Amino acid sequence: MKDIVIIDHEPLTVRKKEAWHIEELRQAGLNVCFWDVSGYIHPGMSIADTLCEDFVVSLSSYNMVEERLALMDISKTIFIVEIPEDWHNRTFFRLLSSCHCYTIRIELYASIYMDRSSIRGWRKLKAAPLALYKIKLRNLWEGIRFRTYRKRHKIKGYDMQISSHNVPATDVLINHPDWENYKKVWACPSDPLLSEPYVVFLDEYYPLHPDLKFLTHERVGDVQKYRQSLIAFFDAYERLHAVKVVIAAHPKADYATDTFGDRPIIKYRTTVLIRYSKGVLLHNSAAIAYAVMFDRPIAFITNNEYRKAKTQVYFQRKMADNFGCPIWNIDRQAWEIIELKKIVPALREHYIYNNLTAPGIENRRTVDILMETFSSL
Numbered sequence: 001m002k003d004i005v006i007i008d009h010e011p012l013t014v015r016k017k018e019a020w021h022i023e024e025l026r027q028a029g030l031n032v033c034f035w036d037v038s039g040y041i042h043p044g045m046s047i048a049d050t051l052c053e054d055f056v057v058s059l060s061s062y063n064m065v066e067e068r069l070a071l072m073d074i075s076k077t078i079f080i081v082e083i084p085e086d087w088h089n090r091t092f093f094r095l096l097s098s099c100h101c102y103t104i105r106i107e108l109y110a111s112i113y114m115d116r117s118s119i120r121g122w123r124k125l126k127a128a129p130l131a132l133y134k135i136k137l138r139n140l141w142e143g144i145r146f147r148t149y150r151k152r153h154k155i156k157g158y159d160m161q162i163s164s165h166n167v168p169a170t171d172v173l174i175n176h177p178d179w180e181n182y183k184k185v186w187a188c189p190s191d192p193l194l195s196e197p198y199v200v201f202l203d204e205y206y207p208l209h210p211d212l213k214f215l216t217h218e219r220v221g222d223v224q225k226y227r228q229s230l231i232a233f234f235d236a237y238e239r240l241h242a243v244k245v246v247i248a249a250h251p252k253a254d255y256a257t258d259t260f261g262d263r264p265i266i267k268y269r270t271t272v273l274i275r276y277s278k279g280v281l282l283h284n285s286a287a288i289a290y291a292v293m294f295d296r297p298i299a300f301i302t303n304n305e306y307r308k309a310k311t312q313v314y315f316q317r318k319m320a321d322n323f324g325c326p327i328w329n330i331d332r333q334a335w336e337i338i339e340l341k342k343i344v345p346a347l348r349e350h351y352i353y354n355n356l357t358a359p360g361i362e363n364r365r366t367v368d369i370l371m372e373t374f375s376s377l
């Protein structure tokens with residue numbers, strides 16, 4: 001069996017370790033190493049709850065990556081690469097190609113993909129703000145440059161694509177990590193984390209999420225105004241509906257206990273929280289997958305500060321449209337009319353079987369599929 005090297009543009013966290021199935025692969029006898037190249041790809045990046053493990057190697061420069069590759073037996077190694085394919089990282093992909101590395105892309109974010117057909121015609125033009133078109137034009141230009149560079153230097157693409165996203169480009173279908181978490185919680189019920197009725201707010205760590213700084217580079221809202229708006233709405237929602245609002249903290253978040261007033265802020269327990277909830281409030285979170293799987297009613301909310309992040313606004317519109325739901329601006333609309341809505345069964349099933357799992361593998365473990373795949377290489 002070949003060694004496995006995971007090269008990631010972010011540090012190893014609890015969520016990353018789980019998504020990559022590192023513990024399970026190591027227990028199965030595979031030699032798995034995690035290369036944290038965040039210091040090279042995103043200088044200055046810092047993520048809460050970064051793990052320190054003996055299999056983690058931090059490489060903060062191109063030369064360090066190059067030197068590490070030179071010491072390895074490339075022919076006996078599979079490289080799982082989680083690096084943005086863009087102009088900024090062109091020399092990194094050239095290095096992997098020139099060293100003849102066998103590279104695999106395992107898609108970790110298929111839960112956020114929405115059908116492109118969900119917004120059509122004039123509605124698509126209306127939904128996409130001018131700021132987003134500027135970003136798209138910039139990305140288009142950089143994409144052309146990257147593809148030209150790739151062709152000129154004969155940089156090969158990934159040798160294999162693995163994903164839960166059921167599209168033609170996928171070579172091997174797996175279950176999304178959220179699907180496997182859902183199956184575990186469904187099969188082994190636990191006690192609710194709270195005794196009183198509650199709804200869950202899926203936190204995005206806005207506007208402090210590192211992706212907004214290191215990947216999208218867009219304007220964001222004021223953190224205090226954003227949170228004050230949410231707190232006022234949550235206060236009213238609790239009075240109107242006789243439920244508690246609980247914050248499902250984003251895995252990268254680092255909050256004080258009173259960030260959202262006196263509400264519980266619970267991290268790494270989103271699956272259980274949603275299972276026993278009365279419903280889910282959200283902006284544009286990948287954790288909507290759990291609301292879909294547990295068939296919980298949802299409500300998309302926004303406010304004036306969140307709407308300053310135009311890319312977030314656009315993708316929130318796509319997600320809400322995909323599930324046939326309105327978006328409520330809590331700074332402009334009467335709170336009394338904001339209501340949770342169940343997802344139509346046909347949309348729910350379509351999302352599950354196109355983003356989270358596929359017919360025939362629903363009850364298989366992803367780690368077993370990966371082991372079979374790696375063994376065949």
